Amino acid sequence: MLLIPCPHCGPRAEIEFSYGGEAHIARPEEPDELTDQEWSDYVFMRRNPKGVVLERWVHAHGCRRWFNAARDTVTYEILAIYPMGQNPPELPEPRYL
Amino acid sequence: MVEDFLRQSPLSHLALAASGRSQRAEEDGVALAERPYRTVITLRGQAEDAVFVEAIQRALGLGLPRKVGQVSGDPRGREILCLGPDEWWVTDAADDAEPLVTSLTEAVGDLFAQVVDTSDNWFALELSGPRARDVLAKACPLDLHPRTFGPARCAQSLLAKAPMTLQQLDDTPAFRLHVRRSFADYAWRWLSDAGREYGVSILQS
Amino acid sequence: MPQSFRLPEGGLIDRARSLRFTFDGRSFDGHPGDTLASALLANGVHLVARSFKYHRPRGIFSAGAEEPNALVQLGEDPRTDPNQRATQVELFDGLSAKAQHCWPSLEVDFNQVTSLASRLIPSGFYYKTFMWPSWKYFEGPIRRAAGLGKAPRLPDPDRYDKCFAHCDVLVVGGGPAGLAAALAAGRTGARVILVEQDNRLGGSLLSAPETQIEGAPSADWVREAEAELATLPEVKVLKRTTCFAYYDHNLLGLLEKVTDHYAPYDRPAELPRQRMWRVRAGHVILATGAIERPLVFRDNDRPGIMLASAASSYLNRWAVKPGSRAVVFTNNEGGYRAALDLKSRGVDLAAVIDLQLAAEGPLSRRARDEGIPIKTGYAVTGTSGHLRLKKVFVAPLDGAGKRVFGGGEPIEADLLVSSGGWNPTVHLFCQSKGTLEWDDSLACFRPDASMQRNQAVVGAANGTFGLSSVLVEAHAAALAAADAAGFSTGGEASTAPTSVEERDFLPMREIYLVPSIKPLGQGGKHFVDQQHDVTAADLLLAMREGYRSIEHVKRYTTTGMATDQGKTSNVAAIGIVAEHLGKTVPEVGVTTFRPPYTAVTFGAFAGRDVDDFLDPERTTPMHAWHRAHGAAFEDVGQWKRAWYYPQAGEDMAAAVNREVKAARDSVGILDASTLGKIEIRGPDAGVFLDRIYTNVFSTLKVGRARYGLMLKEDGMVFDDGVTTRLAEDRYLMTTTTGGAANVMSWLEEWLQTEWPDLKVYLTSVTEQWATMTISGPNARALLAELTELDLSTDSFPHMSMAEGEVAGVKARIFRISFTGELSYEINVPSRYGLAVWQALIRVGQKYAITPYGTEAMHVLRAEKGFIIVGQETDGSVTPLDLGMNWIVSKKKDFLGRRSLSRPDMLKADRKQLVGLLTEDGREVLPEGAQLVESNHDIRPPIPMVGHVTSSYWSPNCGQSIALALVKGGRDRMGERLYAALPDRTISCTVTEPLFFDKTGERLHG
Amino acid sequence: MNKRYSIFSLARNAYTRHEDWQEAWRSPAPKARYDAVIIGGGGHGLATAYYLAKLHGMTNIAVVERGWLGGGNTGRNTTIVRSNYLWDESAAIYEHAMKLWEGLSRELNYNVMFSQRGVLNLAHSPSDMREVQRRVYANRLNGIDSEILNAQQVKEFCPQIDLRGGGRYPVVGASLQRRGGTARHDAVAWGYARAADALGVDIIQECPVHGIKVVDGKVRGIETARGYIETPKVGIVVAGHSSVLAEMAGFRLPVQSMPLQALVSEPVKPTLDCVVMSGAVHAYVSQSDKGELVIGAGVDHYIGYGQRGSQQVPEETISAICELFPIFRRMRMMRQWGGIVDTCPDASPIIGKTPVEGIYINCGWGTGGFKATPGSGWVFAHTVACDEPHPLNAPFSLDRYRTGYLIDEHGAAAVAH
Ligand SMILES: Cc1cc2nc3c(=O)[nH]c(=O)nc-3n(C[C@H](O)[C@H](O)[C@H](O)COP(=O)(O)OP(=O)(O)OC[C@H]3O[C@@H](n4cnc5c(N)ncnc54)[C@H](O)[C@@H]3O)c2cc1C
């Protein structure tokens, strides 16, 4: 059970949170302009890195706020949290095979 | 005003009033009481908007806590719990929320804010006594040690499998636990069971 | 001969009291402080078990958690526990244990024939045979031969508990290292939890009474340490508590045995049997000690053969002589400690057989001085004795340690102890993904790099074996942890407890496979994993067959996969593999350490989350009424909903028919409180809803309501419900019962993450309101009796809302309908729900008001062709499939819209919602029935064109009705389809999904 | 040549003290060039190689495995085999696998201990029951054995279950596939490896692939820890690592890799004779031939390559097991572990061509691909050899996410094992 630092409530147990998948996926402004392929990329294609992932969490059983996190998917270390709408901080890029 | 006898606590089927004591028995580690009908108003608004903050303070006579987890006011009377960066609870000992809802609604007026009566959406229990933290530790992943939590603090978390808003009332320690109304029976039975090893007194509300 | 092997004095037992217990039907006595193992040994019982595969007689091998052999079945059904390690079972009065995995008895076990056939059943034999004619003929007997103890047959009557805990410093292990660490950290005021699996603190000191700390016997130091810890308010000491798992982010799992050690009649009823702790620790100090490594020699498994340190423990801690005449077999100085202990406590010491070419340490010197016969450069080449060790054979080794000379000289002995060095107990460290390094000087794996923050390993667990170094290291680690947690010693440097450094751990002679007089595998067995009967020959066979990775060796031979998880055997196995492959031990590497350290009861994992606490039951304000009126309940998510209300003599069908008719003939009442409700406010509320719903809400008039459909971005229907505009900037949304929480999160997600510019606030009010629906031609008349509101269609039309009092309670009333009848949905604050419901029932008597449950509701809505999300839809259905194009706006974008124009969404043969009428109207199609186009009996696979989603007897239509999703269904009106069931075929006709009041007159009543 | 395994060879070798057994497979050095390379030595990769050699005559091929054979999900799954899937496309491929399972031990001359002891999928509510019926009826029309049991029949088939479900999850019925059951996970990998090796396939372990050379949209070869290997065809069958390999080749997948956990109890004498699964309470359990209860837990809902998982997940699963089987509450967990499962948005696999010519992908089996091992290898071999999908795997194309032809097995496979 991870210990996730909610930006509003402080470190809390993973069971209070829900996962929201990859961060920084912007909904297309004009869906009609997209090809089927582009639209399906938006709906289905997600980064799945073995390394640092930028992802979204919501403190579902807490303050109910969404936030972004950078997490190493191998060590599970949470490297940073930052608000929605903000760009990720500079982060190390560990490489795993 | 509606007749009193028309209303029902979600625990009315347990007939707690008949069995309850007035205070915790010496030998029991915890006491448990239901606290139905308290006023709980959910307030949403922009903490960075001074007009909003001031309007609320004027309407309630209480400072609007800005840090999530902070509580201002009197836990046995009127208080404000900060639940999120733009979310608060105004709770009050009054069992009729309407006057307060009205004054808050008027206070926020056309501001981008929301005032909703949620008094019946939630149900409050009070758990107190020297072993109260031990009982809560069975249900809740929060660290409630006096160094990290205390009176005038609140937190949202889980009570076993029910979402919960928790606040500490005093150093007894006494805690008030709010669960959604439909979880009242579950929460009550869960806590009674978890407290069994320490002894549980049931208090009249 | 009661306790004839009990020494007259010493030991940490309470001789004043005796405890009576039985093993395999025989009665014995022991004392408080004993384990089952020590008590058996005190009574001269060594044979306690049979091995897994060959059913070899086995004894007590160790004195702790690492025990591979002495597994017993404890207690009687329903409180029976298989595979309990006798070395960890605390003795209590009335304890009863049995040998397991043998027949007819422990002494005479017929299954031992497998031992004779052992040549036919080497590792992996089952992969090579039993294929013809079929595995099924062999599987049964093999299954019966496998397994160890017996699972209970009756439900477990005991209760378990679970809790969370938090601390600044968690110290695992209550030996000298753990105690020193807990004291040092505790004195700073930090919150400390110290856990010790044993019932006593002290660890290895309990077995070494002669050691001194701070100038006093270590036992005194331990006592004082424990006393001081008890005075520190922020320190919690948990004994009988095993730290079994180290999960991410410093979450550790503990299993506390709360009442297992009490006699059954003494177990306090209010206490759980066991308690699981989940500790979130700021810092973790692992002081888990070390486990001795046995030597692997021929026939090293007989009762009477044990670890050298175990022998010392039995002598010193339990005052038990583990034998009368002993041989010590060692490759390092440590074995001499056991030799000295044995000698000094009156055991006849036949010889120390030392693999080393010379023994030059302080202990061996002392042993020599005391006249103990020592044979260096010698090996044990074998043993004899069936149910108990009788003889040990020894012979000189060649210089390389690969061969022995001569036929082996016999030595009479009933005890053989062996010491092959020590393995730091790195299990928890490795579970937390720490990496190991091989320490050549100590010949063991020790912790290398940590993968968790704030973690330290100290003492023997870290490969630090000298007592004073252990104390210094632990002390320093604890202060560092406390300091990092914000607690300091307050300026004055606190000093570590001191002890005289004992250098009794010297380099060893690394020989993982002790040679014998015959080639490996002949005339005896070199056991590596005793519990799984894996021999050195098995390991070699695996490698010969190409299973060379240590992971393959493990899985092919099953070494290390038994209940002890190879605590005493893994390193030996790795050593043998390394030697055979010509690699170094670290090159071969270890297998993955996984939780739990020792096995954990399922019940403890579940804690109190069993029976009706497994999942909360959510109830509505009118629940008690439904119960009192005999309702049967249906689970909808976590909610309990009234399903139907059978009256005397009615079955479900009769009750539902009555309820369905009542709602159309006069008036019915339904508890709809479980519907999700969300208050929405803000200047952008309308825009927001337009993006969420497929249809438009921004144009809705205040006071009016509209049905809406929500899609996920993939275009599939996700939820539906009616949303009402309460004011210019306020809406009230309703959702399905099961979807309420998901919809709320869905809305918040879009608002917070994608559209933060929209000014909208949401608040869930699901349980603020008790909701009751009255439905039927008399609904208006009934309501009129309880409210002053003008209910005429003009002032209160269909799809609108009004506020007013009902039965004296302020209410919101919605005129909406899920039945096709004139309906009012009355919402009052939950505290008044029951009162208003009762008022409606009371007044409704004159209209024969009938409460109806969810089943009748389903029938009523199906008669009207209304869908239920989750029944007509399954995550693969679009609004177009449902024929709901009318609700899909062409003018605006909304979530999921773009997906609807993907090529597959437009195909004509997509499954579409239709109605079905059976040819024989009395026949009700089963839900889920698959539809085919022809009823000719053809062979599968038979192409299916659709399936029945809902199907009911409709008393109002006087026949059965069904909804179905059918390929190209809208073009099949009037077509005949067949529901192909295993036992029959039902023919039916495709119709519009609408069966009753097709013009919708009744709605407007 | 490989010597055949049989009771006679076992006896013969007993006589020579097992000194003469041959290696189950060779450990050759990689050649500079192969006609095709399969990346991933799990069950699916090895089966692909076997069928490529056996059915398509491609024997100059290699399987390249980063660690040890079967060390991925093949070696860590709960071994449930069944074919009672809802949609026609799934039913067809899983049933094809089931037929291959039924003759697999003898085909491979390696006992994979395929045990058709029956798989129960429990229903706990009327709506569960509706789904059970829908699936069973579809199964039968697809020619798959599948039955509906009422509560009493469940009790008769598996007396250990507490029909009250502890009170909260009463068992109201179940579907039963009698031909379903379990197989020995490791043996499947090893049996395919040995059989493929016998046909000339090079099996190369301890050889991680760290690069894929693509020129002009065509694959040329792979970079491995043991050097560059030239090849015109690459089959990627690496389960949890699919996205990592796809990235090397320069295309994307809709796959998320998540931790899925399992655990075993201590071994006991036979106490459970069938496989029991319950989607509602997220639990599935069987007893292995060695005696452990083998229990599958749920997935963590976030990406993770740690091959472990969150502590609360097995906790929930074990609670559910205690609920269905109060007699197991005193049993003890002996070991828990995790795998990295590759999940697709529609819970169905992707088997087919990729945007890169010569690269084929077989992934997305998520929590339930062990049962498909023979069928998956069989169709994938066809795809690689013929450069076009077999009709059985054609619907499982990567392109379906574009067109919307999803095969959503979430409902029918709430726990997809
Ligand atoms: C806990 C658990 C329980 C499960 N239970 C069931 C069940 O009961 N029934 C069922 O049908 N399915 C089950 N599954 C799913 C099933 O295990 C998998 O779908 C299936 O085994 C996948 O097989 P595979 O051969 O594709 O993958 P794997 O066996 O994972 O093989 C992939 C291989 O690729 C290798 N690889 C990765 N990267 C590289 C690289 N760069 N270079 C070279 N090689 C590489 C890996 O080392 C690995 O050996 C379960 C899975 C888990 C984790």
Ligand SMILES: NC(=O)c1ccc[n+]([C@@H]2O[C@H](COP(=O)([O-])OP(=O)(O)OC[C@H]3O[C@@H](n4cnc5c(N)ncnc54)[C@H](O)[C@@H]3O)[C@@H](O)[C@H]2O)c1
């Ligand atoms: N041959 C040698 O020189 C040698 C070998 C081993 C130990 N020792 C001596 O042992 C001492 C080392 O002290 P130490 O404190 O490091 O080790 P220790 O063995 O004295 O104590 C470790 C303690 O940890 C407990 N423990 C282990 N795993 C646990 C778990 N998962 N949960 C709960 N408790 C657990 C054990 O029951 C034990 O009480 C020194 O005195 C050293 O001289 C010497």
Ligand SMILES: Cc1cc2nc3c(=O)[nH]c(=O)nc-3n(C[C@H](O)[C@H](O)[C@H](O)COP(=O)(O)O)c2cc1C
């Ligand atoms: C069906 C099955 C049965 C298993 N039985 C045992 C067992 O009896 N003993 C054991 O120690 N591990 C058992 N395991 C677990 C393995 O030891 C190991 O944990 C698993 O293959 C994952 O590998 P890893 O832990 O090395 O990462 C079993 C695994 C599976 C898939």
Ligand SMILES: [Zn+2]
């Ligand atoms: Zn928060």
